[in-house]
Amino acid sequence: MTPAIRRIRAEEGPSLRALRLRALADAPMAFGSTLAREEAFTEDVWRERAERGASGVDGVTFVAERDAHWLGITTGLTQDPDVPDDPRPELVGMFVRPEARGCGLGGALVDAVVGWARERSAGGLTLWVTATNTAALALYSRCGFRPTGERRPLDHSPAVASIRMVRDLL
Numbered sequence: 001m002t003p004a005i006r007r008i009r010a011e012e013g014p015s016l017r018a019l020r021l022r023a024l025a026d027a028p029m030a031f032g033s034t035l036a037r038e039e040a041f042t043e044d045v046w047r048e049r050a051e052r053g054a055s056g057v058d059g060v061t062f063v064a065e066r067d068a069h070w071l072g073i074t075t076g077l078t079q080d081p082d083v084p085d086d087p088r089p090e091l092v093g094m095f096v097r098p099e100a101r102g103c104g105l106g107g108a109l110v111d112a113v114v115g116w117a118r119e120r121s122a123g124g125l126t127l128w129v130t131a132t133n134t135a136a137l138a139l140y141s142r143c144g145f146r147p148t149g150e151r152r153p154l155d156h157s158p159a160v161a162s163i164r165m166v167r168d169l170l
């Protein structure tokens, strides 16, 4: 059965927690947060994240699902909280389980967030990616993102740089 891309449901906080913690354990250098930090989040945090991701109002979360099993996830935020003067939405938290990679799920999840951003009449969609993350850089380039020239250190590993990318939507 082909995986489906769909919006998270408000009551799916526990599934969100499970896949997000798996992502942080599997690819610690791909994310600004850490497994130790998010393992300590209460149930309320995951419920609020799922509710926000389901609403699509101040954020949206999409999952790739096959036979009720989540294979991938990503989130769109209405704005990059670290660049408050930039009104463009941001793609964060992209993850595809290792056994499901290379089949187009990453690209399909990007497309879902692009669709949500277009519905909001956004002029572009931004993201941050670790400069050494070959697979993610290839994915985003293929999806039409280009580097903005902005760089910053990864919070938990300052020796590692993240670069900012943007895809124009107008």
Ligand SMILES: CC(C)(COP(=O)(O)OP(=O)(O)OC[C@H]1O[C@@H](n2cnc3c(N)ncnc32)[C@H](O)[C@@H]1OP(=O)(O)O)[C@@H](O)C(=O)NCCC(=O)NCCS
Pocket (backbone or CB within 6 Å): 027, 030, 031, 093, 094, 095, 096, 097, 100, 101, 102, 103, 104, 105, 106, 107, 108, 128, 129, 130, 133, 134, 135, 136, 138, 139, 140, 142
């Ligand atoms: C990055 C990631 C989401 C890609 O997911 P995916 O489902 O494999 O992506 P797709 O199948 O849609 O692949 C899209 C493109 O990415 C590239 N790609 C995917 N895996 C790659 C790899 N291991 N090495 C190099 N390029 C790769 C290819 O160019 C591919 O294009 P193609 O289909 O024309 O060959 C996945 O590897 C992942 O979850 N990595 C760990 C978490 C992470 O790095 N998240 C990004 C945070 S910014």
